[in-house]
Amino acid sequence: MPQVQSKMSSEIEQGTEEFNFPQGIAGFPNATRFGFIYEGRGNMVCMQSIDMPEAAFILTPWEEDRLGEAPALSQEQRQCLDMVEEAALIWMVVLNPFADPEWVTANLKAPLAINMSAKRGIQCIRKEPDLELRYQWMHQPDKE
Amino acid sequence: MMVLRRKAGEAIRIGDDIRIVIQEVQNGRIVRFGIEAPADVAVHRLEIYELIQAENRAASSADALAWLKGGSDATGAEQDE
Numbered sequence: 406m407p408q409v410q411s412k413m414s415s416e417i418e419q420g421t422e423e424f425n426f427p428q429g430i431a432g433f434p435n436a437t438r439f440g441f442i443y444e445g446r447g448n449m450v451c452m453q454s455i456d457m458p459e460a461a462f463i464l465t466p467w468e469e470d471r472l473g474e475a476p477a478l479s480q481e482q483r484q485c486l487d488m489v490e491e492a493a494l495i496w497m498v499v500l501n502p503f504a505d506p507e508w509v510t511a512n513l514k515a516p517l518a519i520n521m522s523a524k525r526g527i528q529c530i531r532k533e534p535d536l537e538l539r540y541q542w543m544h545q546p547d548k549e
Numbered sequence: 550m551m552v553l554r555r556k557a558g559e560a561i562r563i564g565d566d567i568r569i570v571i572q573e574v575q576n577g578r579i580v581r582f583g584i585e586a587p588a589d590v591a592v593h594r595l596e597i598y599e600l601i602q603a604e605n606r607a608a609s610s611a612d613a614l615a616w617l618k619g620g621s622d623a624t625g626a627e628q629d630e
Binding site for chain 2: 427428429430431432433442444446449450451453458459460461462463481484485499500501502503504512514515527528530532538539546
């Protein structure tokens with residue numbers, strides 16, 4: 406079974422596993438069930454809604470070397486994720502390969518926190534004004 | 550839109566699960582709310598939520614998997630925001 410090996414030493418398996426995002430994703434409130442599909446492309450994975458074909462996102466793990474420490478979870482967020490053990494938590498950023506012809510951008514204002522044990526996730530919207538909505542993450546593959 | 554008058558310390562209930570308490574009115578201009586809601590209800594400042602909503606829509610596509618597989622058809626075109 407294909408797997409993503411993230412730098413956070415966690416794994417997302419392709420196949421039957423279903424992850425629940427009880428709050429939905431902003432803009433897609435009814436998309437609460439997702440699967441992860443890995444196609445062997447670096448650290449990137451496709452998070453596909455089980456209910457809405459158009460709700461599909463490219464994700465990559467939060468890189469502390471580049472971005473600093475991952476955000477802290479609030480008490481409410483921890484409750485929503487059913488957090489018990491910290492080791493089960495991974496952070497991912499949503500990439501946007503469609504907005505810029507030169508760059509694949511990353512949304513640092515709203516990363517995803519995923520509890521791998523409970524298979525639950527939330528998009529954590531952050532209010533800090535200096536966080537970039539379209540951080541230049543990498544060149545478009547055909548521009549490299 | 551429903552409009553209600555409330556004083557500091559008073560509350561509003563939305564359905565069975567959501568309770569909003571007016572905590573403080575500062576200088577007659579800024580209102581501080583306390584919000585109690587189930588964990589699966591997202592509560593955000595409107596202007597930030599709308600920004601993320603638009604970016605999520607721009608980043609999401611039925612072609613996302615095709616892009617990941619290396620197809621270039623979905624690359625480089627700005628989508629609706």
